[in-house]
Amino acid sequence: MSAATPSPESAGRRVSARVGSITESATLAVDAKAKALKAAGRPVIGFGAGEPDFPTPDYIVDAAVEACRNPKYHRYTPAGGLPELKAAIVEKTRRDSGYEVDASQVLITNGGKQAIYEAFAAILDPGDEVIVPAPYWTTYPESIRLAGGVPVEVVADESTGYRVSVEQLEAARTERTKVVLFVSPSNPTGAVYGRAETEAIGRWAVEHGLWVLTDEIYEHLVYGDATATSLPVAVPELRDKCIVVNGVAKTYAMTGWRVGWLIGPKDVVKAATNMQSHATSNVANVSQAAALAAVSGDLSAVAAMGEAFDRRRRTIVRMLNEIDGVVCPEPEGAFYVYPSVKGLLGKDIRGKRPANTVELAAVILEEAEVAIVPGEAFGTPGYLRLSYALGDEDLVEGVSRLQKLLAEAKD
Known part of the structure; x- marks a missing residue:
């Protein structure tokens, strides 16, 4: 086989094996699905994306506006x-x-x-x-x-x-x-x-x-x-x-x-x-x-956001731990909780028996209209990741929906 001749394995391949083996970002995929459902009129609450709900502080936006008008930044x-x-x-x-x-x-x-x-x-x-x-x-x-x-x-x-x-x-x-x-x-x-x-x-x-x-x-x-x-x-x-x-x-x-x-x-x-x-x-x-x-700049805006995240952290941990079958450790940083939901797998939830957290997340999205990322995306099945970087009202409403749905789980 000459150097110019493709190998039999790659001859019919349209996408390289190196790139074709890469999986889509699960967190972005869940966020995109939640947004698509919301656009279709469903009241989905998304816990998927790790994205603060706050706007970028004004002084930072003002600096960007000024930069837009500066010709040196046009090159x-x-x-x-x-x-x-x-x-x-x-x-x-x-x-x-x-x-x-x-x-x-x-x-x-x-x-x-x-x-x-x-x-x-x-x-x-x-x-x-x-x-x-x-x-x-x-x-x-x-x-x-x-x-x-x-x-x-x-x-x-x-x-x-x-x-x-x-x-x-x-x-x-x-x-x-x-x-x-x-x-x-x-x-x-x-x-x-x-x-x-x-x-x-x-x-x-x-x-x-x-x-x-x-x-x-x-x-x-x-x-x-x-x-x-x-x-x-x-x-x-x-x-x-x-x-x-x-x-x-x-x-x-x-x-x-x-x-x-x-x-x-x-x-x-x-x-x-x-x-x-x-x-x-x-x-x-x-x-x-x-x-x-x-x-x-100083960190005053960061501190204000951190206080809100801390409040939401304590709320979401408390509410998740009120659900039978859920064990949620209290996180010390970032803005995520990562509860174990192994106690819910295999149980009947509105006629479905999710065997893994991919299936459980699908049931939660369909039945409770809450978007969550399954632990399989992070290398550990049996867990769910929820971001608490969303508004307080949405957070409480979303976890309340989870509480109501998962209270129905039975053997």
């Missing part, structure tokens, strides 16, 4: 990000987490998802393994696969607050392990690792020469006595093999603006910047100007 800008935004992120990182970096270690990306993919693409070779604590956000394993890596899941459950241990990570480590993923606060569980746990995982990674990708996008959304500890601050020896991913989407209610960033060693950031220069070029300048206003 190409550096692929790696506006220099003034990179400088502001350096200062924001020092202010918020105590991590000292410089602008050459920062790459501005089109949201956190691009930052995650480009980080993995920059450090993974085909077959490299990445340890992924589960439950995990749906994008992590797909980004790893797209970058040629192999996700290796390590599962934690409600008995440990959905936090994995060093012992679990060590049991999953092989000679092909290159990276460990660390997420605190966590999507989908809201778990927050304490400083001692964070240090232990970081020191284990250093001991074995592993890279760490740490996602800090929920850093400001913590409740009670919980605190989010930046891994390279807790373990400074790790910083030469640590990539931090962050963005403005969750903290500042800017999901649609699409601005994220990664911070890492200079050679990795340079490689990822080169990649981005061919993939997308610069992030939209107006969005970057808005992000500049966000990260340069």
